[in-house]
Amino acid sequence: MIVEDRISNWVESYDRNGYLNGSILISYNEEILLNKGFGMANWEHNVPNLPTTKFRIGSLTKSFTAMCIFQLHEKQKLNINDYVGKYLPNYPNGDQITIYHCLTNSSGIPNYTSFPDFWPRTMRLPSTLNQLIDSFKERELDFEPGSKFGYSNSGYTLLTAIIETVSGKSYTDYIQKQICHPLGMYNTGCDDGIKVVPGLASGYSFWEGPIHSPYADMSFPLGAYGLYSTTEDLYIWDKALRSSEMLSKELKQKMFTPNLGSYACGWMIAEMVDRSCVHHYGDISGFSSEVLGFVDDQVTIIFLSNMNVTPVTHLSQEIAKIIFGENVSLPFPAVPIPFANIKYIEGAYLIGNDEDKFLGISVTNEELYLTVPKMYGAMYKFKLVPVSHDAIKTTFVTELISEQVIFYYSPSGEIESVQYIDYYGKRYSVNKKR
Structure with a gap:
């Protein structure tokens, strides 16, 4: 090409x-x-x-x-x-x-x-x-x-x-x-x-x-x-x-x-x-x-x-x-699919074990939103779009910038782990704040 x-x-x-x-x-x-x-x-x-x-x-x-x-x-x-x-x-x-x-x-x-x-x-x-x-x-x-x-x-x-x-x-x-x-x-x-x-x-x-x-x-x-x-x-x-x-x-x-x-x-x-x-x-x-x-x-x-x-x-x-001929990843197409369990994943999620670093997932008008800090620590709030769902995981992408939040499920259907991928492609394990 x-x-x-x-x-x-x-x-x-x-x-x-x-x-x-x-x-x-x-x-x-x-x-x-x-x-x-x-x-x-x-x-x-x-x-x-x-x-x-x-x-x-x-x-x-x-x-x-x-x-x-x-x-x-x-x-x-x-x-x-x-x-x-x-x-x-x-x-x-x-x-x-x-x-x-x-x-x-x-x-x-x-x-x-x-x-x-x-x-x-x-x-x-x-x-x-x-x-x-x-x-x-x-x-x-x-x-x-x-x-x-x-x-x-x-x-x-x-x-x-x-x-x-x-x-x-x-x-x-x-x-x-x-x-x-x-x-x-x-x-x-x-x-x-x-x-x-x-x-x-x-x-x-x-x-x-x-x-x-x-x-x-x-x-x-x-x-x-x-x-x-x-x-x-x-x-x-x-x-x-x-x-x-x-x-x-x-x-x-x-x-x-x-x-x-x-x-x-x-x-x-x-x-x-x-x-x-x-x-x-x-x-x-x-x-x-x-x-x-x-x-x-x-x-x-x-x-x-x-x-x-x-x-x-x-x-x-x-x-x-x-x-210069290097491979780059392309964003997941932001084509929404039905996803009913939005209240189930709502909450604050710690990034690693740092109590001062977290992202929030909230519901406004039946839509999911991700709140996350960016440059200079300023907070931004982006709509989360569900794009993929099966028994193993659900993938959301954000609007405006290319980021993902992925929920992985146990065999019993419980959330086993959560991964956040920022626009640099850096992956973070996040844990719901109890």
């Missing part, structure tokens, strides 16, 4: 169950194999996702910020080895932290999105760039700059301020004039949350059905995670990064060289499917995104989603496996 057919078969299997939400672009040998939208850009108005739909891309923004810094380095407006204090004179420890430390997440600056009050409060409040920097600058460093890796949106906030200081332009204007417009990326920009962005998807979470994600004020993400884009624009970006169009070959090599661990400058470099892959993940209030670039193999996979629980990283890697 040729790669196009394998991808088509995979897409069809996932899409018929409603497991793909967002837009996907796949390129192989400079030929686009898939460029398609799935699910809804806006559920309220029944607007579908398209290849031209715009999504907030979260931390994929960091690759653009890194390019801005390297451009300014090439123009001798700054040096990536300069200390940040040269451009931000009043910043504490500014004589220890270099621009390169911030680029490679080795600055030791505490990550403001990890502060206890960020998710419940701070992310909903407007802030200027200076106010945001003030919120973390007096905090003690997590480690000596350059000694460890520590992911930090705060470091990229400093880079944003340096770009504005050195260029004399706002981050938004610099991005547009120096990167987006020269490349023809007219559907990419910085989202301030105030201006209307035509074609921008709404971000969602899920609880029995699509729900609004928690509000995130867009006044301050900027160069850390504040851009929006489309799969098609990011494909233009990918091609520009592979050429010397925007940066000399020498500086581009520096930008893509990991510093500590796998993190380079706005990108991660890692082995994936036994090949070198340039990649990054992004998420922000209802949106999740992943870009995989197998440069040596001329393969690019871009997945932008406006449903925060969509496992874009896992699904992108599954696509990569298909392209």
Whole structure:
């Protein structure tokens, strides 16, 4: 089976169950194999996702910020080895932290999105760039700059301020004039949350059905995670990064060289499917995104989603496996069969022996639902669809994401064991809480 057919078969299997939400672009040998939208850009108005739909891309923004810094380095407006204090004179420890430390997440600056009050409060409040920097600058460093890796949106906030200081332009204007417009990326920009962005998807979470994600004020993400884009624009970006169009070959090599661990400058470099892959993940209030670039193999996979629980990283890697000829499992078709004993299996189920980790099975309007924690510990609730039943076992699949709950029976018909399979394919034995 040729790669196009394998991808088509995979897409069809996932899409018929409603497991793909967002837009996907796949390129192989400079030929686009898939460029398609799935699910809804806006559920309220029944607007579908398209290849031209715009999504907030979260931390994929960091690759653009890194390019801005390297451009300014090439123009001798700054040096990536300069200390940040040269451009931000009043910043504490500014004589220890270099621009390169911030680029490679080795600055030791505490990550403001990890502060206890960020998710419940701070992310909903407007802030200027200076106010945001003030919120973390007096905090003690997590480690000596350059000694460890520590992911930090705060470091990229400093880079944003340096770009504005050195260029004399706002981050938004610099991005547009120096990167987006020269490349023809007219559907990419910085989202301030105030201006209307035509074609921008709404971000969602899920609880029995699509729900609004928690509000995130867009006044301050900027160069850390504040851009929006489309799969098609990011494909233009990918091609520009592979050429010397925007940066000399020498500086581009520096930008893509990991510093500590796998993190380079706005990108991660890692082995994936036994090949070198340039990649990054992004998420922000209802949106999740992943870009995989197998440069040596001329393969690019871009997945932008406006449903925060969509496992874009896992699904992108599954696509990569298909392209490189590896076998992948396909989801069980979500075609419901009759199942009467729904009250019998209702309850809380411990995952292993951990009292703090459990999944819940409940009944609402004669329908079974699975409640389960996902990223950041957030809980989600999905309908359970019975798809197979006999004397030995009953198999349920979830809606929206590809997961299973399987009940195994003893010869007398009692539930003997229960298995939960998450969307990574990881299997867990679960036990009903007594």
